[in-house]
Amino acid sequence: xxxxKILVVDDDTGLLTLMKTRLAAAGYDVILAGEGDxxxxxxxxxxxxxxxxxxxxxxxxxxxxxxxLLQIQPSLPVIILTAYATIASAVEATKKGxxxxxxxxxxxxxxxxxxxxxxxxxxxxxxxxxxxxxxxERFDFENIIASSDKMQRVLGQVSQIAATDxxxxxxxxxxxxxxxxxxxxxxxxxRSDRHFVAINCGAIPEGLLENELFGHVRGAFTxxxxxxKGLLQQADEGTLFMDEIAELxxxxxVKLLRVLQEQEFYPVGSVQPNRVNVRFIAATNQDLGKxxxxxxxxxxxxxxxxxxxxxxxxxxERPEDIPLLAQHFLRHFNLEMNKSIQGFSPQTMQQFMLHRxxxxxxxxxxxxxxxxxxAVDGLILPEHLLLGEQNVAxxxxxxLPFNKAREEFERAYVVQVLTATHGNVSRAAxxxxxxxxxxxxxxxxxxxxxxxxxxxxxxxx
Numbered sequence: 099x100x101x102x103k104i105l106v107v108d109d110d111t112g113l114l115t116l117m118k119t120r121l122a123a124a125g126y127d128v129i130l131a132g133e134g135d136x137x138x139x140x141x142x143x144x145x146x147x148x149x150x151x152x153x154x155x156x157x158x159x160x161x162x163x164x165x166x167l168l169q170i171q172p173s174l175p176v177i178i179l180t181a182y183a184t185i186a187s188a189v190e191a192t193k194k195g196x197x198x199x200x201x202x203x204x205x206x207x208x209x210x211x212x213x214x215x216x217x218x219x220x221x222x223x224x225x226x227x228x229x230x231x232x233x234x235e236r237f238d239f240e241n242i243i244a245s246s247d248k249m250q251r252v253l254g255q256v257s258q259i260a261a262t263d264x265x266x267x268x269x270x271x272x273x274x275x276x277x278x279x280x281x282x283x284x285x286x287x288x289r290s291d292r293h294f295v296a297i298n299c300g301a302i303p304e305g306l307l308e309n310e311l312f313g314h315v316r317g318a319f320t321x322x323x324x325x326x327k328g329l330l331q332q333a334d335e336g337t338l339f340m341d342e343i344a345e346l347x348x349x350x351x352v353k354l355l356r357v358l359q360e361q362e363f364y365p366v367g368s369v370q371p372n373r374v375n376v377r378f379i380a381a382t383n384q385d386l387g388k389x390x391x392x393x394x395x396x397x398x399x400x401x402x403x404x405x406x407x408x409x410x411x412x413x414x415e416r417p418e419d420i421p422l423l424a425q426h427f428l429r430h431f432n433l434e435m436n437k438s439i440q441g442f443s444p445q446t447m448q449q450f451m452l453h454r455x456x457x458x459x460x461x462x463x464x465x466x467x468x469x470x471x472x473a474v475d476g477l478i479l480p481e482h483l484l485l486g487e488q489n490v491a492x493x494x495x496x497x498l499p500f501n502k503a504r505e506e507f508e509r510a511y512v513v514q515v516l517t518a519t520h521g522n523v524s525r526a527a528x529x530x531x532x533x534x535x536x537x538x539x540x541x542x543x544x545x546x547x548x549x550x551x552x553x554x555x556x557x558x559x
Contacts, residue, residue, distance in 0.1 A: 101125060102127065103146045104150065105137060105148070106118065107130075107132075108132070108151075114130045114132065120206045121210075124210055129146070134162075134166070137167065141167050146171065148174070148176075148213055148216045149167055150179060150213070151178055153179065154180065175197040177212055179200050179202055180199070180200075197212075197215075197216045242279075245422055252279070259406050261286070261287060263377050265406070267379075267407050268380070269407060270410030273413075274410040274413070276341065281294055284339075293333055294339065297338070304350065308366060312328040313365040318365075325365075330376060331374060334375060341381045342382060343380040343381065344389055351395070355398060357376075361373060361375060380403040386404070412455070412458055413458045420450050421447065424462065424466055439473050447514055448514055452510060508540070509544045521549060
């Protein structure tokens with residue numbers, strides 16, 4: 099056994115000696131303190147795995163000491179010892195962060211059992227904090243790759259609504275990042291320390307979907323030999339993200355409507371409702387108005403989920419984000435595959451800018467991953483993309499008016515030139531064969547910021 103460090107604080111020296119003997123015999127590294135300030139000094143110098151505190155200490159009390167210790171080591175499990183156990187004191191200790199509460203005199207076996215459980219809780223807390231930190235880093239607003247005005251407006255809207263409990267409906271084509279936005283909303287909300295639970299309503303058959311959402315009670319059907327918590331219960335106090343909500347059957351739409359209205363539901367086979375406190379985020383790539391007119395989606399459910407609509411633009415409508423995203427994915431897959439591809443050739447970036455991206459950001463990520471896998475070194479070239487006729491859609495599926503088509507080409511060309519020159523306007527103007535003043539007019543015309551292209555390329559000189 100690794101010698102976990104146990105801090106024991108008591109003003110009874112006899113008890114301290116006895117506890118050190120018992121815990122050391124069990125393989126623990128025991129550090130003793132006779133009063134609160136000494137314990138605080140030790141906690142500032144060492145990291146403890148568990149603290150065992152007497153409730154009544156000279157000059158302070160165990161609960162106050164626990165609060166001070168938790169300010170230093172927030173994940174520290176604390177066990178309170180007392181010879182004067184009352185329900186009120188036990189409740190107060192638990193509310194303020196105590197893991198367990200033992201009454202003196204206690205058996206050595208009870209203390210060891212409580213410490214073992216507290217150690218496991220401590221390990222889980224540390225791991226949870228680590229995972230939360232990783233997730234927070236990944237899904238923080240600042241880490242969402244977006245320089246276009248359209249996405250900046252989306253992120254501004256999302257930052258305003260995250261702190262509310264209002265139901266949100268995300269609209270956007272497949273691959274536009276609806277789940278990424280949903281996770282970001284959750285982590286920026288007051289529910290960030292609770293569960294984020296996601297379900298794809300279109301990926302699970304109707305019969306199984308009801309069981310997944312609502313759970314079941316023992317005996318509900320053949321093989322249901324025990325109760326099962328559904329996703330709604332798992333998301334209690336947290337966020338439930340329901341992707342492809344338009345795929346819900348009419349029967350499940352009725353049941354979901356009740357959950358949204360009453361915040362309660364019936365597990366399969368149960369006659370007793372369960373109450374939950376869940377923040378709902380729905381998402382769809384379909385036109386719900388059209389689905390209502392065709393009788394496929396309930397109008398009353400639509401108004402329940404359409405409280406705050408958020409529209410995610412497709413990648414083809416924000417081409418200035420393409421170089422940024424491509425470079426982001428290049429760095430990611432370079433690390434994942436242990437490669438050092440330096441960037442994209444101008445011809446490759448031109449194909450990126452002219453492609454329609456029907457699969458949006460997800461498609462772009464897949465193309466970059468495939469290109470990194472195929473490229474040996476240097477730059478990614480057009481032949482690495484494997485964008486044959488079956489993969490490439492023309493940028494326009496129908497002829498546009500001449501002026502509109504020219505503007506789209508002109509904007510894409512300016513973005514490409516800025517990408518190739520890292521946002522250096524002088525070099526970009528020279529490359530384009532235009533005076534700087536003319537080039538600045540183009541930047542203003544298409545609302546492009548050269549600074550957003552500073553890190554979009556690893557150009558080889």
